[in-house]
Structures are given as structure tokens and as C-alpha cells.
Amino acid sequence: MEVVAEPRRWMRNRSRGTSQVSRVSPALLLPGLTACLVVAIVFSVGVGAVSISPQQVLAIILNHLGVNLDVAYTAQQDAVVWSIRLPRVTLAVLVGSGLAVSGAALQGMFRNPLADPGLIGVSSGSALGAVIALGLGISWFGIATTPLFAFVGGVTTAVIAYSLARNNGRTEIVTLVLAGIALNTFAGAGTSMVTFVANDAQLRAIIFWSLGSLGSATWQSVAAAAPFVLLGLVASLRWGHPLNLMVLGEREARHLGIDTERMRMSVIVFAALMTGATVAVAGIIAFVGLIVPHLVRLVAGPDHRVLIPASALGGALLVVLADLVARNLVAPLELPLGVLTALIGGPFLLFLMLRTRRAQGGWG
Amino acid sequence: MNRITRRSVLIGSAAVALGLGSQRSVLAATLHDGPQQADPQLPVTVTDYDGNDVTIDDVSRIVPLSGDIAEIIWGLGLGDNIVGVDFSAVYPEELLDLPKIGVERNLNAEGILSLTPTVVIGKDAAGPPPVLEQVRGAGVPVVIIGEPQTIDAPVVKILATAEALGVPDNGEHLAAETQKSIDSAIALASQVEDRPRAIVLYLQQGGIQLVAGGGTVASAMLEAAGAIDTAVESRIMGYQPVTAEALVAAAPEIIVTQTLGVESVGGVEALQQIPGIAETPAAQSGRIYVYPDELLLGMTPRTGDQLMAMIADFHPELAEATPEASPSSETYSG
Numbered sequence: 001m002e003v004v005a006e007p008r009r010w011m012r013n014r015s016r017g018t019s020q021v022s023r024v025s026p027a028l029l030l031p032g033l034t035a036c037l038v039v040a041i042v043f044s045v046g047v048g049a050v051s052i053s054p055q056q057v058l059a060i061i062l063n064h065l066g067v068n069l070d071v072a073y074t075a076q077q078d079a080v081v082w083s084i085r086l087p088r089v090t091l092a093v094l095v096g097s098g099l100a101v102s103g104a105a106l107q108g109m110f111r112n113p114l115a116d117p118g119l120i121g122v123s124s125g126s127a128l129g130a131v132i133a134l135g136l137g138i139s140w141f142g143i144a145t146t147p148l149f150a151f152v153g154g155v156t157t158a159v160i161a162y163s164l165a166r167n168n169g170r171t172e173i174v175t176l177v178l179a180g181i182a183l184n185t186f187a188g189a190g191t192s193m194v195t196f197v198a199n200d201a202q203l204r205a206i207i208f209w210s211l212g213s214l215g216s217a218t219w220q221s222v223a224a225a226a227p228f229v230l231l232g233l234v235a236s237l238r239w240g241h242p243l244n245l246m247v248l249g250e251r252e253a254r255h256l257g258i259d260t261e262r263m264r265m266s267v268i269v270f271a272a273l274m275t276g277a278t279v280a281v282a283g284i285i286a287f288v289g290l291i292v293p294h295l296v297r298l299v300a301g302p303d304h305r306v307l308i309p310a311s312a313l314g315g316a317l318l319v320v321l322a323d324l325v326a327r328n329l330v331a332p333l334e335l336p337l338g339v340l341t342a343l344i345g346g347p348f349l350l351f352l353m354l355r356t357r358r359a360q361g362g363w364g
Numbered sequence: 365m366n367r368i369t370r371r372s373v374l375i376g377s378a379a380v381a382l383g384l385g386s387q388r389s390v391l392a393a394t395l396h397d398g399p400q401q402a403d404p405q406l407p408v409t410v411t412d413y414d415g416n417d418v419t420i421d422d423v424s425r426i427v428p429l430s431g432d433i434a435e436i437i438w439g440l441g442l443g444d445n446i447v448g449v450d451f452s453a454v455y456p457e458e459l460l461d462l463p464k465i466g467v468e469r470n471l472n473a474e475g476i477l478s479l480t481p482t483v484v485i486g487k488d489a490a491g492p493p494p495v496l497e498q499v500r501g502a503g504v505p506v507v508i509i510g511e512p513q514t515i516d517a518p519v520v521k522i523l524a525t526a527e528a529l530g531v532p533d534n535g536e537h538l539a540a541e542t543q544k545s546i547d548s549a550i551a552l553a554s555q556v557e558d559r560p561r562a563i564v565l566y567l568q569q570g571g572i573q574l575v576a577g578g579g580t581v582a583s584a585m586l587e588a589a590g591a592i593d594t595a596v597e598s599r600i601m602g603y604q605p606v607t608a609e610a611l612v613a614a615a616p617e618i619i620v621t622q623t624l625g626v627e628s629v630g631g632v633e634a635l636q637q638i639p640g641i642a643e644t645p646a647a648q649s650g651r652i653y654v655y656p657d658e659l660l661l662g663m664t665p666r667t668g669d670q671l672m673a674m675i676a677d678f679h680p681e682l683a684e685a686t687p688e689a690s691p692s693s694e695t696y697s698g
Contacts, residue, residue, distance in 0.1 A: 048474045048478075049474045049475050049477070049478035050474055050477050050478045051478075075502070075503050076477060076480075076502045076503055076504070079477075079498075079501050079502035079503060080473075080474060080477055080502060083498055083501045083502070084473050084474055084477075084498050084501075084502075085474070196605075199602070207469060209492075215470075215472045215473070215492070215495060216492045216494035216495060217494075218494050218497070218498070221494070327472065327474065327475075331474075331475060331478065332448070332463060332464070332465055332466075332472075332474070332475030332476065332478045332479065333464055333465070333466050333472075333475060334466065334472040334475060
């Protein structure tokens with residue numbers, strides 16, 4: 001019982017803690033984040049190793065939409081904007097929002113500040129699925145095979161972790177975390193095993209995939225990920241109220257009319273969907289699912305009706321900006337995006353931890 | 365075989381070694397100075413390893429995707445046209461100052477395009493494939509060359525590169541020179557009676573030790589240098605992780621490895637202490653030979669020289685006969 005009560009105490013502490021900080025009202029936050037995201041996208045499409053003026057960028061995009069501007073640009077510049085930067089930025093938006101919303105919903109649902117798609121095994125399960133498809137040379141569904149396997153792997157591990165943690169109509173958080181650790185280890189071992197038996201060409205495909213950043217973004221990969229992520233985002237819009245009640249405790253939420261079982265399944269399935277889809281096209285991008293919801297809570301408080309959409313916008317913003325830095329800091333070279341988000345995420349988590357301990361005496 | 369015949373064989377070999385000694389410097393100079401007048405005949409259309417028909421009409425700005433291809437382009441006399449290289453391009457040293465495009469296996473499209481190349485040329489290991497697709501999409505011809513994992517690799521790569529860049533005659537010339545030096549090395553190695561048992565260890569950071577088994581370039585180098593690859597004896601194919609016990613059981617008299625790998629484990633002496641390696645005859649007699657990565661695994665015009673260096677190390681009886689023709693990995697790489 002202690003085990004279940006502890007995260008709940010954390011949630012209440014967290015909301016009390018942030019109430020001392022001046023909060024941004026949702027009426028300002030959501031439009032503000034949207035505006036920042038639009039600026040970041042415009043900037044990101046406009047800046048890169050190949051120099052292209054803003055007018056040219058605009059002319060290229062409009063030209064593809066059927067509007068001709070009288071601005072001269074080369075075919076190469078056209079290809080860079082339309083075939084490289086735009087799919088890349090679009091994918092960054094999808095990946096960032098999908099991961100951040102998954103993280104926010106999972107943290108709320110499990111009443112645990114550490115819950116993210118990685119913790120309950122979705123990411124490593126997706127990785128295992130993708131590596132199986134690549135390493136055993138399976139191509140039953142054409143180019144959709146790897147994303148599909150990644151998706152199935154992610155959902156499967158999440159469902160296993162969840163069902164292991166269910167007991168007497170309750171979810172035991174510690175069991176869930178331990179199950180997540182065990183499944184992560186298992187999936188990691190499976191990944192290594194497939195890597196071990198793969199031949200050189202397959203190994204190369206696996207390496208390409210696991211190094212995968214947004215650098216390989218094409219309109220095809222955008223098209224592969226978009227339906228899953230958008231589906232999850234649309235579904236998540238209805239999670240705010242039920243999640244707010246579930247923070248009170250599962251039994252309390254049920255008494256207040258929430259079908260908690262259905263809610264849990266829905267969050268897990270859609271989180272696995274979104275995470276699986278992003279991992280399939282972009283590899284594992286660390287910490288976005290973990291830190292973005294915390295960042296949003298810092299400025300907007302714990303209300304899930306704001307937290308979920310704000311995390312979607314914030315996640316997209318973070319990944320677009322991180323990718324902008326990754327590909328411009330050492331151009332023409334490129335930093336790995338996953339490394340960059342982890343570099344920001346690690347210290348940030350420590351900062352959060354220390355700050356909370358100072359304010360409230362920590363989590364015990 | 366009696367003592368007299370054996371000696372005459374050795375003297376014969378030594379003569380070949382001496383001859384190669386002088387030829388090596390010619391070839392090295394050839395490579396370094398890029399002496400051939402390159403007069404590319406363009407446009408050229410080639411069907412590359414990926415099956416794409418690629419038309420190249422301008423070789424004024426070349427981006428090679430790996431160090432061996434960069435070295436070959438230099439040897440073809442087009443070194444001044446190289447505008448960017450990957451991190452593995454370390455020879456000739458002029459290439460070190462060029463803008464870097466990353467590592468062969470993890471390229472990014474916009475970085476390559478920002479160098480405004482007129483042609484991009486790499487091997488089948490280059491990628492990720494979507495990145496190459498993006499570069500093609502930007503209208504830059506991308507030529508992919510298949511690399512056989514045999515001692516034929518240098519010549520195959522030279523001819524394919526030369527054809528794609530419109531300098532087939534320079535290619536024929538460089539390929540012939542390269543083949544000659546490789547052939548001489550193989551001829552010398554084949555006269556040696558004693559074929560030592562050797563193994564190639566590919567070391568990576570984090571204590572990962574792979575052995576190069578059958579079907580690898582490294583194994584082909586061992587065989588060509590007149591050694592028996594114990595990994596092939598143990599039926600290992602490709603690069604495989606090796607256990608300490610398997611190494612002891614293989615009992616190689618010679619361990620060959622690459623410079624960067626040895627640095628990552630803290631030097632040859634540290635390598636000799638690693639369990640499994642320490643118990644091999646090679647470690648106990650100190651016969652661990654370290655060669656620069658790009659020479660041991662690169663398969664370039666200098667492969668013949670590298671073979672000579674390995675032959676000299678593997679078969680010290682030759683070096684005794686001709687001290688001045690004993691190339692070591694140290695003196696010759698520059």
C-alpha cells in the first residue's frame with residue numbers, strides 16, 4: 001500500500017510546489033507555444049549547411065504548392081528545401097509531439113514522475129522489433145515492414161509490462177518499473193542476439209537504423225509515421241479530464257465515473273503506437289518523453305487538460321530546436337540528435353530533482 | 365629440400381624484395397605527387413554497383429565518401445578536385461585539411477551538398493541509403509562502387525573510380541602498377557616455406573575483440589602475405605567476437621591488429637596482458653604486429669607495400685638476407 005501511495009504524494013507535492021512559481025495561464029501558453037513552434041519551423045527550414053535566402057525558401061515551398069514567385073533558385077536549393085529540410089522538420093514535429101504526449105500521459109496514468117515510453121519497455125521493444133525485421137531480412141510488407149515490426153514490438157512489451165503489474169484491479173507501480181527493467185534487459189539482449197547472427201549487409205542496415213537520426217527523413221518516412229502519431233495525438237485530446245481524476249487514485253477515479261481500465265489500455269496502446277512509429281523512423285531519441293512534460297508542469301502546473309496539448313507543442317519545439325542545433329553547430333558535420341537530447345535531459349533531470357528536494361524535502 | 369636449394373630460393377626472394385624496395389618508393393611518390401596529367405573525358409555514363417545509370421559531366425568538385433577512394437582519386441591525378449572527405453581519409457596528408465563530411469556509414473545529405481560537389485563517389489558501405497537518395501535527389505550524381513572482400517579490391521576500385529571520373533587511362537596505369545606490386549609481394553610470399561599461423565584481431569573501444577574470419581579483407585591480406593589464417597581454420601566467417609578460450613585454442617604465432625584498436629586498449633603491452641591473448645604463442649614471443657587501419661583494411665594502391673611490410677614481419681628470414689629491403693610498418697607509411 002505504501003508503494004502505491006508514494007507516487008500520489010509526489011503528484012500532490014508537485015502541484016503544490018509549482019503553485020509557488022508564477023504560472024503561465026493556458027490561454028497564453030498554448031498560443032505562445034504554437035507561435036514559438038511556427039517560428040522554430042520557419043527558422044529550421046531556412047537555416048542549414050547549404051545557404052538559401054528566406055525569399056528563396058518561400059518561393060520554393062510556394063512553387064511546390066502551385067504558386068510561382070519571381071525568385072531565382074537552383075534545382076539543388078529546391079531539393080535541399082523540399083526533399084531534405086521540410087521532411088526533416090515535419091518528422092521532428094511528429095517525433096517530438098508523439099514522444100512528449102506519450103510521456104505526459106504515462107506519467108499521469110502511472111502517477112510516476114519517471115514514467116516514459118522507455119521505462120515501460122516501449123522503446124526497447126520497438127528497437128527489438130525493428131532489428132528483427134532488419135537483421136533477419138524480413139520484408140513481408142515492403143518498406144513498411146520495419147516500422148510495423150517496431151510498432152508491434154513496442155505494443156507487445158508495453159502490454160506485457162502492464163499485465164504483469166496488474167494485481168486485484170490495481171497497478172503496482174514498483175512491479176511495473178521492475179517489469180520494465182526486466183523487459184528492457186530482455187529486449188536489449190534480443191537486439192544483441194539478432195545483431196550477432198546478422199550478416200554484413202543486414203548488420204549495416206541495423207547500424208544505419210540504430211544511428212538513425214532525423215537525417216534520413218524522407219516524405220516516405222513522414223508518411224509512415226504520421227498516421228500513427230496523429231491518431232495518438234487526436235486520441236490524447238480526450239485524456240485530460242480522466243487523467244486529472246486518475247491522479248487522485250484509481251479507485252477514486254472509478255467512483256467519479258472514469259472507466260479506468262479502458263483509459264489505461266487506451267493510453268498504453270496509443271503511447272506504444274506513437275513511440276513505436278517514431279522509433280521506427282528515427283531511432284531512439286532519449287529524454288524527450290521524460291523532460292518535456294516536466295518542463296510544461298513547471299510553467300503551467302499539473303492540469304492534464306493543458307499538460308497534454310502543451311506537451312505536444314513543447315515536444316515538437318524541443319526536437320525541432322535540438323535538430324536545428326545538431327545539424328548546424330558543426331556543419332557540414334552533424335551531431336547525433338539522441339546524444340544532444342540526452343545531454344540536455346540528464347542535467348535537467350538532476351536540476352529538477354535538487355529543486356524539488358530543496359522545496360519540499362524530496363520524495364523520501 | 366636440402367640446405368643449398370633453400371638458400372638459393374631465399375636469395376631469389378631477396379632480389380625480388382630489393383627490386384620492390386625501389387619500386388615502392390616510385391609508387392609512393394606517384395601517389396603522393398599525383399603526377400599523372402588528368403584529362404577527364406566527359407561526360408561518362410556508368411552503371412554503378414547499385415544498378416543505377418549515372419552520368420557524370422563534371423569532375424571539378426569531387427566528394428569521395430571513404431578514405432580509400434579519396435586516396436585512389438589522388439593517385440589518378442585528380443587530388444586537387446577533391447573538395448571534402450570523410451574522417452577515414454588520412455593519406456596523403458593534404459586531404460587532412462579538407463572539410464569533413466562525417467563517417468562513411470553515417471553521412472548527412474546537406475553537409476555533402478553544402479560543398480557543392482559535381483560528383484559524389486563511394487563504396488557499397490556508404491550510407492544511410494536515404495541520405496544517398498537525398499543527394500541524388502538534389503541532382504548530384506552519386507556513384508557507388510562494390511568492393512570485393514579479396515586481394516583484388518584495390519584494382520577493382522581503381523578501375524571503377526577511374527571510369528566514373530573519365531580518366532580510364534590513368535586508371536589502367538595505376539591499376540597495373542598496383543597489381544604489379546601486389547603480384548610481386550604474393551610471388552615473394554609464395555616462395556616462403558614456413559607459413560606461420562596468424563590471426564587478425566579487430567579491437568574496438570570497450571574491450572570488444574573481433575577476429576577477421578573468412579571472406580574478409582583482413583583475412584585475404586594474411587593469406588597473401590604467406591600466413592595461415594587460424595580464424596579460417598576455425599571456420600569463422602566475417603567479423604566475429606572471440607572468446608579468450610577460442611583464442612588460446614587457435615594458438616596463433618602471430619597477431620595482427622590495427623593502430624587505432626591498439627590505442628583504444630592502451631598500447632601493445634596492455635594488449636599482451638589481455639586474458640586469452642596473453643596465453644597465445646604470439647603474445648609470449650612478442651609477435652604482435654600493428655599496422656595503420658587504412659593500410660591493413662583499406663585496399664588501396666599501397667596494398668602491395670603493406671603486403672611487403674607484412675611479409676617482412678612474418679618472415680624475418682627474408683629480412684636477414686636483405687636488411688635494407690625490410691620495410692616496417694613505421695618507416696613506410698609516410
